[in-house]
Amino acid sequence: MSADDAILSVESLAVAFGGVKAVDDVSFAVRRGEVFTLIGPNGAGKTTVFNLISRLYNPMRGRIVFEGNDITALPAHRVAALGISRTFQNIELFEHATVLQNLLIGRQVHRKTALWEEILFLPKVRRQEYAFREHVEKVIDLLDLQHYRDSHVAGLPYGIRKVVELGRALAMQPRLLLMDEPSSGLNVEETEDMAFWIQDINQDLDITVVMVEHDMSLVSRVSHRVLALNQGAVVTVGTPKDVQSHPGVVEAYLGKAAHA
């Protein structure tokens, strides 16, 4: 794969917490337009990789390159401005705000008004609010959130909050979307919807998706390629089918005896 079609490339990334190597020499490249999934047993370092990419953690070694820009040393908010948005494993919404406000915060990186203009609420600010809202409404339509627009997040059921979080990430109009366990805590029906949305997001909105996921049926349904991690190191990369039958992956999940 040449450097051109890689939207994100991670080179020998490593980080340790208190002597434990959480991620150790991980390298991979994500192609523009694909759905790329990280799998692995608990503690394999999948979420840590996400946190490194979105710059919540500092890597000890390695390089992260997004669309040709080295983002290894950028602060988290700058990474967002470049076009990477993410969701969280345990949902990190703005609990005491409405769904609409949450989604509007997704537009934050597109803010073009100065503080004084906002204090005076000049027509320019109003126009910007219209534009933000228009885009947010598209997201609301896509994710069927019309009903919850004015609800406070704190009172919503888990499944809806998960969707709102996805919506907030989409409202940013990212080019790369990181999804940390999109199906965790969802029931079968909601997982089904999620699978459709991931495909829609990927195909219709042209957003490259990197996700961490445990549900193998969802993984094989939506992903183009899968990366298996175990104990902070890459086991294998390939199509969902190849990875699932890879002896190293089977061993990581089931232990040596089961494989033999």
Next chain:
Amino acid sequence: MRFLFKTDYDQDIRLAKHGGHVFWYSLLGVALLAAPWLLSEYLLEQLVLVCIYAVAGLGLMLLSGFTGLISLGHAAFLGVGAYTEAVLVGMGWPFPLAMSAAVVLSAATGVVVGLPALRVRGIYLAIATLALGVIVEEVLTRWEDVTGGSAGLMVKSPTLFGAAVPQPVGFYYLCLGILVVATLAVLNLLRSPTGRAFVAVRDSEISSQSMGIHLAKAKTLSFALSAALTGLAGALYAHKLRFLSPEQFTVLQSVELLMMIFIGGLGSVHGVFLGALFLITLPQGIAVAKDWLPPAIGGAAGLQSTVFGLIIVGFVLFEPLGLYGRWVKIRLYLQTFPFYRKGTFRREKTFQKTERQR
């Protein structure tokens, strides 16, 4: 129950959401404009105080209610504003210029506190602001050449366009005007990206970062704006008091400001006004009640502090959303009568979830 049929994005953006708002706020505006003819001079003086405290409360609410940063040192900003105003007006500066200087200087002090605040949160931040409060109070006491120290400082009357602002009516309109402008500014801020960023920082620092919000910048900005508003209130406060001494800007004053926005209702602009009204009327109410109480209780020195304490504890226990929260409940009860469910706002019983890691 009022159902709003929304057909326009503007309906979610504009300040008055429906005809009811327009009607009631216009009525309030007319009443406030007519206040000098309706109220006795004493009550008008109290209303001036309400306006001044509301401006300070707007500042603190922006910081604590909307950005989630607790400040135990806001009296310092009030003090910086008040003394700057007093000193500059004393040097013959015209009122608007002195007031602007007070605002700028307070905001600068706010940025200075904001700097250590970038790295700490929760209780550490509260202590940092407490420390600032004590230091500023001490500076006001010791810098006698400028502030007059404990002996105090007389404040000249404000002059506007070369003429003295007539007391109390002119000054009342001045305070009211400034309050209205400050309120509009805060409301505008809250409906634009910066205000949303503040709320985001309050609710989740991690995800606000991932949404492209510069945490340090947002927090410093919140501190600066909050301090600026409180300093503005300080400038007015100086003219209201006409005599400044450092005891007016102690930690107790900071606690009172905090109490005001908490009782009013954290996280709502309405709460600021209800809180200010409450804070000013409470001592009056206690004074009236004293006559009815047996002298052993009514005459005791600690009565006011006891009542204050009981009220805070009562609000935390029974109405943590403050006066505004209570009003929302009453309104809902009336709107849905007779179908209001008792448990609508019941708090979930839970254990303490740690806020040490945010």
Next chain:
Amino acid sequence: MQLLQVLIGGISQGCIYGLIALGFVLIYKATEAVNFAQGELMMLGAFCGLGFSTALGLPYWAVLPCSVLAMGIFGFLTEALVLRPILGQPAFALIMVTIGVGYVARGLITMIPGIGTETHVFEAPFHDEVITLGPLVIGMEQAVIIGASFLLCGGLFALFRYTRVGVAMQAISQNQLAAYYMGIPVKRLNSLVWAISAGMAAVAGVLLAPVTFVHANMGFIGLKAFPAAVIGGFESLPGAIVGGLIIGIVEALAGFYLPEGFKDVAPYVVVLAMLMIRPHGLFGTSMRKRV
């Protein structure tokens, strides 16, 4: 030599700060509430001691355990009546409620006719005794404060380390819900923590009373114990004592070397500097939320 004398004064004052800070830290560790009424608890403890010794005529050594017991019960009840109903509420509510409790305590004491507004002398029997170490002269009052603080700190440490209750308290300070599922009576332990903390405040009050007199506003000393707790890290028991000592010594030195006024702000300048350099204090650990 004069410097050493100043230092000892600072250390004994610092021990008082440390004792109050210990109360903060204990409650914060276990319940996440920052007890802004800790200084007022100390004031109540001092008044308790005063009551026991003047009204009941108890000797000083009997006054101490009686005040500790009385304040322990008071602390227990405060937690059970005021704090427990708001378990799980945001930090802001907890701060406000303890501020409220402090106001009420101060107000009620002030309202006691003839006593509340006065300043009372509360003499310890070892009032005039001194220990002479070569050229050094240490007041017995100071020595007792220093000794008692270290004894208490050691006792608390042992309690946390070696007893079942202590280990259970450690557990609730990590995760209340998990502790509850493991069968630990979280609510009762929270009350117990408050009782211990109030008891310690009583010790501080009774020890401090002979030095500073007893009056309704003596609780404001608690505001200086906050910097102490923050310097120590707010979550560390030995940190509280160390922080207290630092504050006490800095204050004493500032009073000795610097012009008037610096003494009162020195603790706050130190705490601001500390927050800039080490935001989590000397012994605190920085924890990050897992996402």
